[in-house]
Amino acid sequence: MTQRAHRNPMQHDAPDHPHSHLPSEPALRVKALETLLTEKGLIDPAALDEIIDTYENKVGPRNGAAVVARAWSDPAYLQRLRDDATAAIAEMGFGGRQGEHMVVVENTPETHNMVVCTLCSCYPWPVLGIPPGWYKSDAYRARAVREPRKVLAEFGVTLPDGQAVRVWDSTAEVRYLVLPVRPEGTEGFDTEALAALVTRDSMIGTGLPLSPEAT
Amino acid sequence: MTRLHDMGGRFGDGPVIPEAETGPVFPEDWHGRALAVTLACGSLGLWNIDISRHAREKLNPKDYSRFTYYEKWVSALADLLTETGAVTRDELAGGASVRAPLADKALTADKVPGVLAAGGPADRDAGPAPCFSVGQVVRTRRAAESILVNGGHTRLPAYAAGATGRILRLHGSHVLPDSAAHSLGDAPEPLYAVAFAASELWANPEHPNDDVILDLWQSYLAPA
Numbered sequence: 001m002t003q004r005a006h007r008n009p010m011q012h013d014a015p016d017h018p019h020s021h022l023p024s025e026p027a028l029r030v031k032a033l034e035t036l037l038t039e040k041g042l043i044d045p046a047a048l049d050e051i052i053d054t055y056e057n058k059v060g061p062r063n064g065a066a067v068v069a070r071a072w073s074d075p076a077y078l079q080r081l082r083d084d085a086t087a088a089i090a091e092m093g094f095g096g097r098q099g100e101h102m103v104v105v106e107n108t109p110e111t112h113n114m115v116v117c118t119l120c121s122c123y124p125w126p127v128l129g130i131p132p133g134w135y136k137s138d139a140y141r142a143r144a145v146r147e148p149r150k151v152l153a154e155f156g157v158t159l160p161d162g163q164a165v166r167v168w169d170s171t172a173e174v175r176y177l178v179l180p181v182r183p184e185g186t187e188g189f190d191t192e193a194l195a196a197l198v199t200r201d202s203m204i205g206t207g208l209p210l211s212p213e214a215t
Numbered sequence: 216m217t218r219l220h221d222m223g224g225r226f227g228d229g230p231v232i233p234e235a236e237t238g239p240v241f242p243e244d245w246h247g248r249a250l251a252v253t254l255a256c257g258s259l260g261l262w263n264i265d266i267s268r269h270a271r272e273k274l275n276p277k278d279y280s281r282f283t284y285y286e287k288w289v290s291a292l293a294d295l296l297t298e299t300g301a302v303t304r305d306e307l308a309g310g311a312s313v314r315a316p317l318a319d320k321a322l323t324a325d326k327v328p329g330v331l332a333a334g335g336p337a338d339r340d341a342g343p344a345p346c347f348s349v350g351q352v353v354r355t356r357r358a359a360e361s362i363l364v365n366g367g368h369t370r371l372p373a374y375a376a377g378a379t380g381r382i383l384r385l386h387g388s389h390v391l392p393d394s395a396a397h398s399l400g401d402a403p404e405p406l407y408a409v410a411f412a413a414s415e416l417w418a419n420p421e422h423p424n425d426d427v428i429l430d431l432w433q434s435y436l437a438p439a
Contacts, residue, residue, distance in 0.1 A: 017290070017294060018293050018298075018307055019274075019278075019290035019293035019294050019307075021304055021308040021309075022289075022290075022293055022307055022308075026283065026285070026286050026289070027244075029290075031248070032307075033252060033289060033292065034252050036302060036306055036307065036312055037256065037296075037302070039314075040301075040302065040312050040315040041314050041319075041321055042302075042318060043255045043321055043322065044322060046324040047251075047255050047326070048248060048251035048252060049251075049324065050324040050327040051251040051254055051327055051331070052241070052248070052250075054327065054328075054331060055240055055247075056241065056247070061236060095332065096331050096334040097254075097330075097333075097334040099334065100334045101338065101389075103386075116223075118221070118223030118224075119220055119221060119268075119370060120220065129240060130240050130241070132236075132238070133232075133242065133284075134232055138225075138228045139230060139232075141222050142223065142224065142226070143225075143231065145223045145416070145427050147421050148421065149421045149425075154231050155231070156233075164424035165426075166410075166425070167425070167426070168428045169429045169430075171370045171371075171372065171431065172370060172386070172389060172392075172430035172431075172432075173264075174386055174406070199236060201233070201236070
């Protein structure tokens with residue numbers, strides 16, 4: 001038995017919800033829960049450190065950029081991505097949690113693709129990492145489906161009138177990765193040089209790849 | 216039915232504020248702890264991903280509105296741990312804690328890479344045969360509600376309810392969240408990507424050629 005220090009006299013939340021028993025300040029709320037769960041043996045703080053290190057330092061949008069650069073360079077790989085994106089991405093060593101069922105959607109001069117999750121924050125973690133704050137924001141979730149072009153303008157992107165916008169609302173466990181159009185003037189670039197042009201936002205569809213002059 | 220988490224198409228939220236890709240993954244240290252403690256507890260096997268999503272959605276509407284993203288995660292986690300009996304309200308409130316019988320299942324650091332690599336696939340080799348083919352015109356259920364549980368979990372957003380679209384692709388048979396979120400079984404069904412013209416969804420679409428694609432289960436759809 002372990003007696004912990006805090007008791008929370010401030011019941012801001014609805015009293016019938018268990019979470020209202022925790023401290024209301026967010027950092028303290030997490031700390032109290034982590035401390036309790038560690039005492040009970042339900043979590044190992046070292047495992048938490050490992051999870052955080054994974055998503056801070058190992059798994060992020062450079063993974064997706066490598067996939068895109070290879071798709072731009074290798075027609076056979078592009079075909080495998082179209083046929084079974086989960087398997088083709090696994091070839092590069094990326095897969096697992098929140099990327100169990102991958103689909104790659106290709107931008108063309110006729111169609112620009114853009115991904116959102118209006119109901120929560122579904123996002124392809126193995127190739128893009130943890131979603132940025134704006135992707136999880138009410139504004140993006142609310143507006144991406146109704147006014148994608150206004151949202152794109154807030155990212156500095158204006159599409160030609162002849163290019164349709166196709167918005168993918170991630171309502172199931174399928175995760176979408178946008179394959180942007182390869183920038184002009186990149187003939188002869190190797191995959192490393194190409195990957196440097198691939199931004200996170202270009203793989204969500206709220207941005208475009210960098211042009212070679214910009215790097 | 217209106218639910219706060221179902222915000223697609225809502226007006227009034229203001230601009231989207233882009234962030235640099237080089238910014239911190241977790242702007243506050245506690246964000247990373249919140250995510251990690253949620254993942255670690257998830258690996259205990261007491262609930263599935265649909266139950267955990269529903270736990271966030273059923274935070275009371277005032278809390279859902281005022282909580283930041285990871286506050287929703289942590290609060291829903293505390294609720295789930297209590298509902299499943301893994302912790303007690305008294306323990307949450309700072310009372311004396313006892314070691315949990317499940318402690319031998321706790322995720323250890325050496326197992327993290329394997330657990331993250333395995334993920335939790337939602338496809339199943341079971342369920343009814345597909346009723347719809349690519350290109351077929353379908354209509355979604357009129358009410359964006361669970362038909363299994365009143366006020367229960369569903370993945371049909373309100374903005375796409377009662378709308379007519381076209382089957383774009385079949386993803387195979389996937390766990391039905393409406394069932395799994397309430398521990399009613401996987402109940403797998405064919406899952407489709409369905410395309411809706413923006414003009415079908417909105418009174419004043421931005422552009423006549425734009426469309427919105429949603430992944431929808433067979434029981435959400437009827438022939439049109």
